[in-house]
Amino acid sequence: MIVDLSKTYQTIDGFGVSETFQRANQMKALSEPLQRYALDLLWNRTTGAGFSILRNGIGSSPDSSSDHMVSIQPKNPGGPGAAPKYIWDGNDNSQVWISTEAVKTYGVTTVYANAWSAPGYMKTNNNDANGGNLCGVSGASCSSGDWTQAYANYLVQYITYYKELGVKVSHLGFLNEPDLTTSYASMRSNGQQAASFIKVLRPTLDKANYTDVKITCCDAEGWSSQQGMMSALGSVSSLLGTITAHSYTSQPNSPINTPHRVWQTENADLQGPWTATWYSNNGAGEGLLWATKISDAITRGNASAYLYWIGVQGGATNSKLIRIADDKKSVIPSKRLWAFANWSRYVRPGAVRVGTSGGPSGAKISAFQNVDGSVVAHIIQSGASAVNVEVKVSGFKAKVARAWITDDTHNCAEWTVSMAADGGSASAQVPGRSFVTLVFESVG
Template sequence: MAFSISIVLALATFASTFSTLPPRQSSTVTVDPAKIYQTIDGFGISETFQRANQIHALSPSLQRYALDLLFNRTSGAGFSILRNGIGSSPDSSSDHMVSIQPKNPGGPNAVPKYVWDGNDNSQVWVSTEAVKTYGVDTVYANAWSAPGYMKTNNNDANGGSLCGVSAASCSSGDWKQAYANYLAQYIVYYKDIGVNITHLGFLNEPDLTTSYASMRSNGQQAADFIKVLRPTLDKANLTSVKITCCDAEGWSSQQGMMGALNGVSSMLGTITAHSYTSQPNSPINTPHNVWQTENADLQGPWATAFYSNNGAGEGLNWANKIHTALTTANASAYLYWIGVQGGATNSKLIRISDDKKSVIPSKRLWAFANWSRHVRPGAARIGASGGPSGSRGSAFRDVDKSLAVQVIQGGTVTGTVTVKVNGFVAFAAKAWITDNGHDCDEIVATLTADGTSVSAQVPGRSMVTFVLSPSM
């Protein structure tokens, strides 16, 4: 009898132990290349408001480490878009972005008095590194405001509108053309040093008045200026520069501006929106590519975990935000607010320590890396379905015909995931994982002998990217 009781107790103990193990299941993600959605322009960050100065002030070895984390496709995130700030302030006090024409030249029709220091708060240095060292092709120059003397409130901060647009008259005159010339000159300065600005924005959060550089605009006022800006760029031989609009504070706010932009659609290149007041949960009605150009956990205390307690700054949360923007809102790009800076909040992806002796990446960076390293500019989103319980999947076909398939496992299920692509035979396959213990690290991926599917282990609370290369 004692022997029987011992067996029963042993079995009970085994069952109890087994029940506490993470559940495992096998599942298949099916990719359908025949279903084609939006084209991807890339992923990126900014170093505006003198954040570039903070990187530039580091030791040479830390400078390189920080830049590698941002732009290196092997050891970092491999970002493909850099967003720069076009200054409007009269000086560089605090973290202001100084204007290339700090003083009123004498009116909108006066000869311009541009001032170029060749530095632009170290944005020239970061841009040159991004373009010439790391091969970044997309540089987005974005103005938060026109200089104060061009505005109704005579201040580059605290709102105000550009003099000369609808319902914004000024005793000093109509400044639309002068502002267009100003923006074109900024692009020329960068062109002269070998950095081609590909996208130009003249507004930032035009639905918000702030104590720093800001300028109000509705859709009609934006259209008024675009009618001047496009021919100005063309006349300056900047025909390839795409005009963006309007970087509204939230996705739905940008949607609300679109009706008034219909008349200038042919002059626009890209629609841009932020995600602070509303998230990208549906497509914006436009024929143009749409970028999510700014989002961040601005106030949350510095967090480095991929998953802990569903915190706003955790990597898993940002993996999901990007997934939703790409697959539900059909975004063609996703940018975080700041790449590298100091301070104790999650407003950036990478933190400079208070003593300036170390640079610390967060898991938000590595969540981005699982996208940006492998989904390159020109890739097309394609159909993806299936996957294990609690997961979300997406797939992209890059210009080199390789396929990148993302599996985000937000639940606790751990198991083998198989990726099968309809009508596709792979010559090689690899996989990379980001979770609490990995930073976009390569893991074992098993390709079937006939090249029709690839499998890898996908743990709970992780993101895995599969890359399948086509047969020769």
Template sequence: MKDPSVIMIDDQVRHQTIDGFGFSTAFRRNELIKSLSEDKRREVLDLLFDPVKGAGLTILRLGIGSAPAGSPYDEMVSIQPEDPGGPDAPPRYVWDGDDNSQVWVAKEAQRYGVQRFFAVAWSAPAYMKDNGDDKNGGKLKPEWRRAYADYLVQYTRFYAGQGVRITELGFANEPDWTAPHPSMRFTPKEAADFVKLLGPLASGVRLVCCESLGWEEAKAYIAAIAADPEARRWVKVYTAHGYGTPVDTPLPTKQPTWMSEWNPNGTTWNESWYDGSGSDGYTIASAVHDALTFGNVSGYLYWLGASEGNTRALLRIDGETGTYRVSKRLWALAAFSRFIRPGAERIGASGAVPSLKVCAFRNPDGSRVVEVLNTGVAPRAWAGVSETAEVYLTASGRRSRSRRGRPRRPGAARARRGPPAAPR
């Protein structure tokens, strides 16, 4: 007996527009990629940015450094590492054209067509803060506010001089959390006040706020900015992370929202598609689906593209042997990023079977993408998918593709359909 249709797509229902998917190069992890041999380096870059060989990621999140000159690996060096003599003294910026190797990876990303570069400061340099440390929270000294705003704008100018346009700019990372690494606190009102100072200076850059620790926590920052008409005019994207609270509802704004940092907990390197650990590929696929459908996010940025040791990054690099390993987390993210391209719209989609998570998108070229995640333990076949669809399967042990609308084993699948003959 033929299976009943269990997936319904409605082109007339339109949700958010997608800005893209990406990852962060903060804390100099990109130096691990650069240390590989030329052929291995290209393979890793293909896995991250190539939409045919890899994930086709389209947003690069850069870290604006705050550490003194000569700081070791894992600390991002500032473009003004020393106090120039006070907030009113002429600045003494230092630019090496490298920026902790981030310029290199940004230029490589451009070769793959990446056009969106999101720069975020974890902290101001220590001398601008009331705790005299770029780590462990602390606040920006009031007298340094204008100098810090100029500092951030100068960072974007340095990149422009390298041929890389910073498209989005954030002045704080997790301003609601005191961290042992670079961090700086802003209350929602303080953030709104700083937006009014930075906004007019950051011409041609979309201002972002506020990178809060969790999704629910972002609402206080949005409310403070929404209550101030001058602050509201400058913020173009609202961002939050997935650590404190998960992405489970749309944020209260009409501006685009991004889930701009998250990776799962864990203490080991994990290459599994599904093992119940909470750091496997299935976990990532489910988190991305929920962010897109429950949170209506326009951008989804994983934490690190590559790192070392017992990392939850997408790839693990061993600098001693010059080799790398690929996790199923990469392919879980790629199941979305490779097919849902910038400018796509999420359209209506539903499933008649509770164990299937379903969402669908219409790309700018008219092609449609249907994402299906089987949350059950048994294989699930479905009917009603056009025979012209290409079906890709992410499951334990392999990634496969077929021309038929039926996955061969449990996992995540997505069907990419050609442009319809006419709008429905």
């Protein structure tokens, strides 16, 4: 396998999860030792996945019943031009807690605040659930008036509350799956309507001195759905920061046509029964499958970030990476978490994907150069047979090479690697159905 540092592709922003819809409350309710263990599994770069992005949900619901995310303005203040009546509990369903831990304890710098909907009174259906449009965007008028500026102010107020607590929101999204109507918080939007709101949101952020906060759009349910919104977003391209898409209805198998970085911001095996295994029959919740999904998104879809849906929660499905046991006395990481760890621990924010060639037949390979100069090479061997792989980094002299492996019996564990005397290549055995990461540290 040859790594070509002269051939460069997208910059990587990172990997992550969310604890939205009161999942962070479930984490916070654990005993303190289990809280720390769960936090370490998510954010620690030595003992956990070393995630670098946290996605938070901006509430829109009138209350916190069920798993609803309560709004910071649950009641209509008296119209779009009325003085706001914000209510802030400083907790935000424990998202403040996990955000503070991620940022202050673990050094995370990318916090993505994402709204599923505007509050119901700002919408055509007068409900934060069941779809409906934001009053005032193109083609959506309401007797109550145009709420676009009030919604922009509302979003800015939300990130200000976090700023006051020492958590800097880096990315702000105002839509989630706008192509889907659900019985929970949801708001419809096409590309033209999203563009009309972005024209209000960007100057509102700038006026509040949030010029460095990037606007994201549009977290469509599938990769091709997001591609379908892009032409209408062309008129606001200069106001946008990052394009975001999910991959439930279509996979990130090709790049989205945009000058901006693109994030895969939500995917999961939502309904499959809890699976902690690495490989058994290539099932939808197995770790090896998720290692390859991330690889495809990055190498074929040119994604700059990949986020799973939920990090930690209870329940018997694969909608999360780490399960809280039914008796709340243990937390159980799945092999999906360790698949992510091989990516997130070593491919750090600011890394650039670089060229590769060769590699074992049928294996998925990729390589990156980090900001610190280190070079990371990935080999995902989906086949059953072991292969010896020599990785040569052209024009690079390494001081040391190290390797890590995830497979049936290893969880991102240190692995044997031998480096050539000239520091230009290293060799490692890659067992069947394994994910091996090599890291070359530069002489510099």
